[in-house]
Amino acid sequence: MPVRSHPETSNQPKRLPIVEVATKIGVSPRGLLNFGPHKAKVTADLINALENKPDGTLLLVTSVGPTLASGSGAAAAIAISDALNRIGARSMSCLREASLAECLAEACDRPALSVIDWHFTGDLHAVTAAHNYLAALIDNHIHWGNELDIDARRIVWRRVLDLDDRALRSIVNSLGGVENGFPREDGFGLTASSEVMAILCLSLDHKDLLRRLGNIVVAYNSAEAPLYARDLRAQETLAALLAEALLPNLVQTPENNPAFIHGGPCGTSGHGCTSLIATKTALKLADYVITDAGCGADVDVVKFFDIKCRTGGLTPAAVVIITSPRALKLQSGIGEEDVTAENVSAVANGCAALKQHIANIRKFGVGAIVAIATSPTDTQEEVDAITAAASIDCTPAISFTHWEQGRAGVDALARHLMDCCDASSDGLRRLYSDGLPLWYKARTIATEFYGATDISADEAVVAQFKALQAAGYGHLPISMVMTPGAAAKQRRLRAAEPLVVREVVLAAGAEFITVVCGENACNPGLPKPQPKAASA
Template sequence: MSHKTDIEIAREAKKKPILEVGAKLGIPAESLLPYGHDKAKVSQEFINSVQGRPDGKLILVTAINPTPAGEGKTTTTVGLGDGLNRIGKKAIVCIREASLGPNFGMKGGAAGGGYAQVVPMEEMNLHFTGDFHAITSAHNLLSAMIDNHIYWGNSLDIDQRRVVWRRVMDMNDRALRDMVVSLGGVANGFPRQTGFDITVASEVMAILCLARDLKDLEKRLGDIVVAYRRDKTPVYCRDLKADGAMAVLLKDAIQPNLVQTLENNPAFVHGGPFANIAHGCNSVIATTTALKLGEYVVTEAGFGADLGAEKFFDIKCRKAGLKPAAAVIVATVRAMKMNGGVAKADLGAENVEAVRKGCPNLGRHIANVKSFGVPVVVAINHFYSDTDAEVAAVQEYVAQQGAEAILCKHWAQGSAGIEDLARKVVHLAEGESANFAPLYPDEMPLFQKVETIAKRIYHADEVIADKSIRDQLKAWEAAGYGNFPICMAKTQYSFTTDPNVRGAPTGHTVPIREVRLSAGAGFIVVICGEIMTMPGLPKVPSAEVIRLNEAGQIEGLF
């Protein structure tokens, strides 16, 4: 058994030239815009040319609530893509790009693990093809144009106290959450309070990930509400004439990035809204393009199914007209034990009772995903320390929930270790049993949509919101935004808004702290509990151990 690190495995990868990977999908060389030898963007002309083709089957990979034990959702997404190719299906993986900030903060890189990875790993976790830098630049161009407009006489009559467009950067920096700009006298403008969010929480990121094409992107950018006048009427991005220049900055970023798995199968890595504070799915353009090029498209949604899958179904699928054929819920024996009350240090010891005690978290996710009319299978991502009795306990529990749990060894064995899951996914997807529908209709009032998610998905008793928040939602309904879906910004670690509550709690309340209108993206962000739209660095950030070694290779990023 090899115990190589993810990065050692990635460095030994026998990568094919990206033009070869594209050729496998029938993408001609002239339709690929290479960034080096191992990554390329797919041209808009080619994407336009395949729109008449039938769609392949869309498979969602989601998970239980994340624990410090690790679940391996991306690893399973990549492994399943390889596994489907192994059993003779033409499959494409679609995942998000990694945010730079967290790479130097808590969690390090994100491109799968073991023998189920997407490469080139280092580039994907650093600047990649520059998409996030383009999004940051476009967002901050608009910020600069707002303050500049006010400086030069404010002909739009913007109320400086009601500028709602903040600034962004792709770094965890808590000092920038809340700040005053334009200090230093007349030449620097009028002082006002604002702050920074992380780039992946930017509405520009959400727009890029939901836009159908460049034209749709530009229209949505124009729709962004940046501020309000004294009479409460909205000021749009297009009023400042910023939408055209922003679209120019994003013209390459909107094209999907093609890379490969360790087994040289195609993967689109494109877009990356955070899943706890934004909608947490890769771009619509990458997913819909992949559906035209492959028989199966395996995509993931962020964090647990209470956030990722719900937003995938209620925002992405609703907006893009997607119909998922099946869903995979990733779980681990270790995470079940943690939900059952075992401390991280004790996870190595067999504890079947704790596994059983922790299973209700998984059970609730199974029921929730099924409630969208999508057939479900559970993937048990195998760890060396798992015992047969512990795995059997999970499988017995899942069988009682009317689903099947399949042991997957893709981390250690690549596609050979996940054939059983691949076959089950094909069986579900071709069984025509999917009857997908979002959780709530467009017409439902906004606050009722929030309550529906809180009660049906989180199993809460009530939603608490100040009158000012309820009035704000009513005002947006009156302004024509009532048919928008809701994007809940909530902790990923629990069904509740308290990150320390594990398992499948009931009877809790969901407090709403703030609501934000994303008029261009087309949803309302509802911020619950203590969630932050600009993360901070931990006491010992990953950045402290990231460096170049003697050979010029990057150490410490993973």
């Protein structure tokens, strides 16, 4: 897999058999379903046997933004986990899978885990097959008489594929004659954005998976009543397609430590977190579990707390915010061509975004730690400016240099994290209550997290909020869909204008409401530069 290399990749120890890596967390070969010598899934029997074991400590790693200058949250999570193991703790990293679409569009930054090839263990293919099988059932039902009275104009279940292709965003299907069905508008989104992917990542076990799949709303009938996947008797087959994909994938880090790589919901159009079953299993196996969330603190930390933690009963001990002088220069408006030149004032200006992220995390009752990823072009004065900005909020800031110094550059950060985790916590706070109406949940996120004074929407979108509230979905949490660029723009606007909501989408099986803000293409298309596949 063409991934960005860790500086020590060429010098890393030889990969061990995965059965040997598993022994570090007390897993015997009987607890593994092997996919070759270096990757495996853990079995359902193993997961069930761990049920009564105490949980370890959960740490969330995120970044100021999704750019490379911000520092990869996934790369930092692996480096921190390896450092914790070096200093005597038993640690695992627990991260999302990279999609094929990400790899081919050069959007993938999964670091230093080269065993994770383009197809890995086939989880994303299983999600694609399950999603599209349900889509095929809808059209097949209409073709053979439409007993459920599906209104073809109100089918809300589009198809997906694990490939960026703008030509498939909006299509007309079933052309070519009577035998091909009834022509209608359709389109393809990305597998990573599929509700099936979200369901896979939020299900606690197979029974929960089956229930959630049956609850997917696929269409509405002529009386505008919802029709579910269970109405098509689809949930059993969908669950069978996903049975193996539900099991976490075990691989190894550059230092031969165990890591779960499981689930790949999109960070901008999905909830952006690795699977609950992988996270909760890792907490039973390790003293410390290091996970990341989506595209950065701009967009996905709120989804981690509001959706993943709320669903799974998780409480992280701390949140590590990865930043760098270069990232904060970009936040202040400096162009990418100028980020390597010393500019202390630009770093200081960019710290406004960092301080906002710290404040946002504290609203959930969790402490933040700033990790400053330094590079040879950064100056001590720039690093000092970040440390000073964090200290105003009584937030510790630790420099680390894992891209430059490798192992030695992370140990101090790991020790500090262990000390912080030992401190007492008041417990996780929610940003809003389940009983708050959907409109006001979205408004709370916009005002508390993005600094807007309010949210605004046209009459059609306001009607969507009201309809979902009236239909009994008002208790669900909100997944705010916003690109990192839109989030940064909103922070710069502050109170200048409200946050505009463009669309509201029900994910009844995943059990959240997607609130779309700004432009967010369901299938972004390949970028202008030559994609990686040409030189793979």
